[in-house]
Amino acid sequence: MALRKENILLVDDDLDILELLQRHLQSMDYHIFKAVSVKQALYILKDTFIDLLITDIQMPEVDGLQLVRFADEHYPDIPKLVITGYPSVNGALEVFKSGATDYLTKPFTKDELKQAVDKSLKGKIRKDAPKALTIPHKGKGYAEMIGSSPAFQKITDIIDRVKDNKATVLIKGESGTGKELVARAIHYSGTFSRASFIPVNCGAIPENLLEAELFGYIKGAFTGANENRNGFFQAAEGGTLFLDEIGTAPLSVQTKLLRAIQEKEITKIGSRKVEKVDIRIIAATNSNLQEAIAQNEFREDLYYRLTVVEINVPPLRDRKQDIPLLVEKFVQKYGIEYKDRLMGISPDALQILQRYHWPGNIRELENLIQRAVIMSDGIIKVKDLPDHLKFQIDFPDTEFLPxxxxxxxxxxxxxxxxxxxxxxxxxxxxxxxxxxxxxxx
Ligand SMILES: Nc1ncnc2c1ncn2[C@@H]1O[C@H](COP(=O)(O)OP(=O)(O)OP(=O)(O)O)[C@@H](O)[C@H]1O
Ligand SMILES: [Mg+2]
CATH class of the missing domain: 1.10.10 (Arc Repressor Mutant, subunit A)
Known part of the structure; x- marks a missing residue:
């Protein structure tokens, strides 16, 4: 089973040190998130599953020990490694009192860093993994997903039920509603999160290659097959295979998929050997599969195999209650990314966003905020929004006018x-x- 790299959050206001630590830790195969301030670190902690926090103490504005205290309270299971420049008995006592698991004194060697990281991570058991993925927020959240509408609640309830088993899931929804995010949330919050999550866009791979990409091939199976190769099915072993845009899979591939799902076995192209696979399949579609079935473009038996559990992700216009939370999230995210600071949005600008019908759903909202953050200074105002939003018609919900x-x-x-x-x-x-x-x- 392929192990997921551990996520380490590095916090230091000194960019050179951040870079250096990142290089060291990446060479040890960890996945790194970097923050130059405590504020930025808090956003990352909120949205990401972090396995280890490493922070400097001396930083302008808020110091590292306050971060450790906060993390100790809100994320007690994350080990916290503190880097300090001034070794003293009192200082060390302070560090441990804040809830730190260990500390490293500057300067240190790569080996000392490795030892401290290994030690900190060893003490950590991921029995809490699913719960820890839920981010503390006004609404309920799952990994990067947020929302507070009843529709969103329903989605997270289903995720809770399917995350720890291998039942096949079909996610339906318009483009940009967050189908892939739902698939990732199922995988990364569940029992099999340490194995791979392999996304495959069935619509993006040419028909003649899709079968080889999915199931693999053996040397000499066709011209150009110079070696044995595994496909996505083997790569996802123990984890999740995400078949995006399943409606575009050609009928020949559908037949093979049906067998793979039904029998849990596959055969590489050119081979006669049957291989067992142990994976969970999540498929997604933004097209109407029932219609495709009626037109003989999609296999009905495959459809029933895929819909063991069905998740309908409603369009954003049907869950407008989620808009303020999403806006807040994207404003924060892009404020930090582009302007290196916290940004806000004016109430009337938010109101305009809440009225709009969002044909491109959450992706459209995210792109729009991204643009508005770039265009504005500090607070996003009505003038920073595109014209087609400003002049939209405000349809009354109850009363209809001539x-x-x-x-x-x-x-x-x-x-x-x-x-x-x-x-x-x-x-x-x-x-x-x-x-x-x-x-x-
Ligand atoms: N509940 C949510 N909270 C926060 N961000 C979200 C949420 N849902 C979707 N997003 C964001 O919206 C964007 C679109 O999501 P995603 O790619 O999962 O949509 P999709 O349904 O797969 O779209 P498509 O059909 O076009 O592939 C992504 O950037 C994603 O991070
Ligand atoms: Mg998608």
Missing amino acids: LKEMEKEYAKKVLAHVDGNKTKAAEILQIDRKTLREKLK
């Missing part, structure tokens, strides 16, 4: 936005000024 009324309301709204300038308003509405005057009557 089209004429609605047109008038909308024209008034656009006019107000351009400070009563009729020429500009007419331009935006793509009508002439005379028509505009009539509409406003």
